[in-house]
Amino acid sequence: MNTLKIALQKSGRLSEKSLGILSECGIKLPDFKSKLKNTATNFPLEILFLRDDDIPKYVENGIVDIGIIGENEVLEQKRKVSVIRRLGFANCRLSLAVPKEAQYTGIQFFSQKKIATSYPNIVSDFLKKKQIEAQVVEISGSVEIAPSIGLADAVADLVSSGSTLLHNGLTEVEEILQSEAVMISNNTLQPEVAEILDALLFRIQAVLNSRENKYILLNAPNSAIKSITELLPGMKSPTILPLADSGWSSIHSVVKENEFWQIIDQLKKLGAEGILVIPIEKMVF
Incomplete structure (x- = not known):
């Protein structure tokens, strides 16, 4: 097999x-x-x-x-x-950082400087693109300590929150790239292995889709249905179910999580009530 x-x-x-x-x-x-x-x-x-x-x-x-x-x-x-x-x-960025007491005025600061990093190829390519001549010093681990021991004038290292740089007296000044x-x-x-990979990618995409979207349920007056469905198009179109109270319906749809807070006020102004937002476990288009 x-x-x-x-x-x-x-x-x-x-x-x-x-x-x-x-x-x-x-x-x-x-x-x-x-x-x-x-x-x-x-x-x-x-x-x-x-x-x-x-x-x-x-x-x-x-x-x-x-x-x-x-x-x-x-x-x-x-x-x-x-x-x-x-x-x-695993989102992070690769950035250039200098000692906090340095007088940083722009990318030309790095001209003729020593830069310590675990990513010499990326950093060298970046400097070349910016037309900066500098010496890239490759080290592995504990990059942040390089300026304080005289090994380099600056560093290029992965940054998430930036707290490690701050703890070592460094200030992030230039972003080289975003990474994930x-x-x-x-x-x-082989074709047989590629077929298994396709099956795995299908599952992964369903998981990633669920992380980016939420299931939303709300009650709304029938007079607002057209306007609300324009805000919440869903995967194809929203589900609309009549409520026991005459003139009201329940609307079920899907909304991107990063867009929800931008439209919540509009939903309320249109008369939406009882708004529920529920995580989606898997989502297949």
Whole structure:
């Protein structure tokens, strides 16, 4: 029987999120603690737990078929792999930061400076694009300490909240790129394996759709139905059910979560009452 092989980060937040989305896809795994390889019990999927910087290489060489990794790692390594799905978690940015006492006046600040980073290729490409000549110093781990020990004048590092930079006396001044978790694939998948991948991607998309949308129920006077349905088009069209009270209906629809608060006041002005917003577990178009 053919099996789809996937590489995941063996520990950390990205690993937890990756296993979480597989679980939401209905894929069951035996106890994986202390294991570097595992096999799903109800889906043809085998998982290898690797260091994050090894995943692109394993995918490129066909040791595994796909992997979940930060986009920043894919861009840094420049391996011959394809990004096949953006996953919407593990969001961060790669930014340039300088000591807080530095007099930063713009990108030219970095001219002839030393910049410490774990992402020398991305940083070098960025500086070249900006026509800045600087020395990129590659280090792994504890990048933030480089200026305080005299190793570099500035750093380029991944930032989520920015608290780590602040704790090390650094100020974020330039964003190089935005990153999130992505699924990558090698470019030589066998047709049978590609079919399994399509089935997995279908499940993942249903999960991602559910995260972006909410199910909304509300009561409204019949005179407002046309205006409300224009605000809440749903997947195709809203469901409208008459209430026991004459002249009123219940409207059921789907709304994007990031749009709900923008339209809630309009719904209320149109006479909507008893508005309920409910999470969606899976959503298939």
